[in-house]
Amino acid sequence: MKSGRLLQVLLLLQSRGRMTADELAEELEVSPRTIYRDIESLSASGVPVYADRGPAGGYQLVDGYRTRLTGLTTGEARSLFLAGLPGPAEALGLGEFAAAAQLKLLAALPTELRSRAEQIRRRFHLDTPTWFRGDEPTEHLATIADAVWEQRRVRMTYQRWGNEVVEREVDPYGLVLKAGTWYFVGSGRTYRVSRVLTLQALPETFDRPEDFDLARFWADWSERFEARMYGERVTVRMTRSGLDKTQYLLSGYQARVIRELAPEPGEEFGFPTESTRHATADLLKFGADVEVLAPNEFRRELADIIKAMQDVYNGAKLPAWFR
Numbered sequence: 001m002k003s004g005r006l007l008q009v010l011l012l013l014q015s016r017g018r019m020t021a022d023e024l025a026e027e028l029e030v031s032p033r034t035i036y037r038d039i040e041s042l043s044a045s046g047v048p049v050y051a052d053r054g055p056a057g058g059y060q061l062v063d064g065y066r067t068r069l070t071g072l073t074t075g076e077a078r079s080l081f082l083a084g085l086p087g088p089a090e091a092l093g094l095g096e097f098a099a100a101a102q103l104k105l106l107a108a109l110p111t112e113l114r115s116r117a118e119q120i121r122r123r124f125h126l127d128t129p130t131w132f133r134g135d136e137p138t139e140h141l142a143t144i145a146d147a148v149w150e151q152r153r154v155r156m157t158y159q160r161w162g163n164e165v166v167e168r169e170v171d172p173y174g175l176v177l178k179a180g181t182w183y184f185v186g187s188g189r190t191y192r193v194s195r196v197l198t199l200q201a202l203p204e205t206f207d208r209p210e211d212f213d214l215a216r217f218w219a220d221w222s223e224r225f226e227a228r229m230y231g232e233r234v235t236v237r238m239t240r241s242g243l244d245k246t247q248y249l250l251s252g253y254q255a256r257v258i259r260e261l262a263p264e265p266g267e268e269f270g271f272p273t274e275s276t277r278h279a280t281a282d283l284l285k286f287g288a289d290v291e292v293l294a295p296n297e298f299r300r301e302l303a304d305i306i307k308a309m310q311d312v313y314n315g316a317k318l319p320a321w322f323r
Helices: 002-016 021-028 032-044 074-082 086-091 095-108 111-123 141-150 214-229 240-249 252-261 276-284 296-314
Strands: 049-052 058-061 152-159 165-170 172-178 181-186 189-192 196-205 232-238 269-273 290-294
Touching: 002 021, 002 032, 002 058, 021 032, 021 058, 032 049, 141 152, 141 172, 141 181, 141 196, 165 189, 172 214, 181 214, 189 214, 232 240, 232 276, 240 252, 252 269, 269 276, 276 296, 290 296
Parallel strands: none
Antiparallel strands: 049 058, 152 165, 152 196, 172 181, 181 189, 232 269, 232 290
């Protein structure tokens, strides 16, 4: 809308000082001709804006003029806590609001604090996704976010682990961004947004529990989830080198459990794992720095894998997959 753009022009001039028509046009993604008309409209409405001609010229406000029109809209207020996260804000459909909120905040700050805020914005960047992972499909994220804001029930088809597809009606309480992956909490359960196959916002609204604390719920749920995922134990012993490498070769939860156990080199302890299949991949990373003691069948299985590897590298025989 033109009124919103006029305010943005005004705030840009207030926060950055002199700007050319081309600079304003690029910032607001409009043509320079539109900026010329906007400047005329601002001047006609009593805003003391003037132009300096020449190569170093541009538009600026009379010294000392400051607008009080820096109130945040609803969308800008919602995006305020995502102002430093342009990727997540964009995914939630709040990218434009986040940019406008940042501009209004800068315009409202005194000159000395404004320059400090600009330094922070230019020198610190938060990149939420983990390494070596592409973006997950989140086509329903904006709809879920709207349902969270409006406390509107949703109906969805959801792909559970193991590729089982189920249908659910859920009251979405909140959204969580964990290491670049979006989750939403609904009716006391947690769902991964990328596994939502279809989604429909229903006319029915719901009452969000007054005592529901999203951060506390997520912390409790995460702890239970990790404990459940790594619920099995394999008895092992490790060298000092192996114990030192656990923080680099294992998940954060596994490393934390071993650190809390505080085993000495050569001392038996229960290695946390999802299953013996997962333990195989984890323990082979340690080479000769770990020995499996129990269960016996897993010890024998791991010994067979190591012997087969030895045969391959000794040239004794070719593995079945190579024939």
